[in-house]
Amino acid sequence: MNGLLGVGMLAVGAVFSIFELLDATFAMPAGWVADRYNRARVYVFSGAISLLGLLFLLFSPNSLVLLLVLLFLFILIYSLGINIGYTSRYSLTLDLVPEEKRGAVFGLFHTLTFLFPIGAGLMLGILLDLGFRAIFMLCVLLKLIDLLLRLRIHDPQREAVTQVPLVQVEHSTTGSQPEATPRGLISRVKSLFRSFRSDMGESWSVFIHKRDLLALVMIGTLGSLSYGVSAVYFIIYFHEILHFAPLQIGLLFSLHAAGIALAGILGGMLSDRLGCRTVLTTSSLVSGVLTFVFVYVQRFDVMIAVFFLLALEGGLYAPNYQVLLGELTPEGHQGRVFSFMDVCTTGATAVGPLLGGWLWIALGPTWVFITDGILTILCAILLLCFIKR
Template sequence: MTAPSDEGTPTDGAPASPDTTPANGTPADEAPAGVLRTLRELPRSAIVLLFGIALNRMGSFVALFLVLYLTGIGYSPAQAGLVLTGFGAGSIVGTFVSGSATGRFGARTVIIWSMLLCSVATAALAAVTAIVPLLAISSVAGALGQMYRPAASTMLAELTPPQRLVMASAASRFGLNLGAAIGPLLGVWLAAAYSYQVVFVVNAVVSLLFAVVVLLVIPPAPRHRPTEDAPAAEDTARYRDLLRDRRFLLFLAGMFITAVAEVQYQSTLPLEVQQRGYPTALYGAVVALNGALVIFVELPLTTLIQRFSMRATVAAGCLLLGVGLGLFGLPFGPWIFVVGAVVWTLGEIISAPSIGAYPALAAPTPALRSRYIGALSTCQTAGWAVGPSIGTALFQYVGGAVWVMCAGLGVLACLGMRAGVRDPVVR
């Protein structure tokens, strides 16, 4: 990892500057820092990576417009849903494979090749119309489009001092959420002004641009040449090594059930709003409120949150997330949706930056770091994939039980995180 900033370190024979060690006894370069100081201390490669992640998220349109595109060219909703399911299944495989590929070939190589091949697969979606090739290509596009995520998180962890990783994770999420807010608007404009084929081509160009930026701007990690005395190290880490870390498995279980609950805002919440007779604009306002709070509040609040126990913040955030979603089922007026959105978003803001940083800090060896990060991404993606089916089925047959489920999952996730998360030593 990059060494912490040496700003304020005394030279030989010179007295230490008075602000090197704050009153609480923590050295200045190890104390929690705000986003500006964190970004100043990061190397250029990490800053480029953060911008690249935001740019790539802004240009990711496939999952948003695939169903509309397919139904527009004559396929039934069921057929379009099958292709989208293939895309989601590919995403799960991609995040899982990325952990091993990153450990074997390096994060930079995985990002470059996954984004390069993803651009080809995404462009192919605009040229193919037969259902079987569409299903195959969408699965490949989903896998390649998600392979970069664990690799990018691993690279960010390698470039960031451990004591700055939570704030760097929050900065990465800021870029992702900003891209997620702007991307759909750009995609809608492209689809209305041109066509869905142009949407996919632009998506492909952005992925290609990300690959080119990483190739040209981020240098390869230095590798030691093998000698007779120091032979080349082999990547012997495996996903099965995680099975011995039972506390991390509890963390992964908590992450999976949190994702199952969280995805209900996309799949089941619009049905709840519609069933109660409220306009669709209320659902749009709830989602917009969540996005706005995350974009404008998460970074400054993380400056304070990172001072607390990571175990406590992750557990409390997961609990608030589940309870906030559970509030949507209470039989009150439209204001309950606003209250629920605020509580749910507060839980996301409190827990997400620490969750993003935790696998890299929890990995017992650098060789296992990419597997720990890949396992987190896989569990999240799997929860987001199966959650809509569970939630919509409950909504159809048991009504408000889906929101009781969300609150219950929040409690379970809180207990799992309390038992599973260790407070890492980052000094």
């Protein structure tokens, strides 16, 4: 039974890894687009792409083969839209929000990310009785509202659209109207690819000359690896190893989400007062120690306290890391640097579940969380050694 459970853990890790790798595929192009073009319009474009992905599922046929094809297209299209939108929003926030308030704003983003799913979960339970099509219809409606709100955002750096049309236009000697040609399209695609390669090379030189920025990306990669190692396996550990009841597990994860939401806004405000490095280092150290404590907890009442404290410490991480990354990144490179960080962290999150599954099989379930704690404390040590502000 334990052998089958271990193989199942490895399979679960593989599924999550595939989804993370798909996200990483679009991260670099998304960052390049955010730095090169009008970010407000790119943000609207990303919302339209995500809406298109939802429409694929809403009007999916009954055929299983076609449904699988559309599901694959949905994953690709929706992932592309999410990556472009997330990178553009991050870059715009750095410009629109004063530096002394960035922590609070990123903390608010993080808080809302965990608050809205609570209501969404209740709505999902109600709509499940009506079928999945009703759920997708609601998603499309919400995405349309989101798209209308995005139209109100303006890019302070590039109000005018600077991009060149995708299709190269040629003028004939007779003075006729411009005509798009396949050769012109190929030429334009090659030009865009050369620009992409040149711009990404320029951003790479930023990492070479700013060692603290490169160190911060490495810290983010280790942090994502620690998260990926254990995050998938908490619910299975509670059910299969500690034998908690389903209601108890649900309560644990509800409190966990509430803790992250609470820490997001409070942590952002703390970073504006104490500095991102201080809050980030302290939270990493405490989180690593609490993870070691987690391994020895068997009682449900004690687990509630430990799991909630872990959520509080975890909620401090994301907003402070994003603000610190923005402070260290030169202006004009935010999108590309953020996308490079996203590729590294997403890749680590993809590898993490596989490593966690192997640890579960080879060394035992507790080593999944011990490894998480070791990596988290290592992040704190690197912050103390390499980040001086």
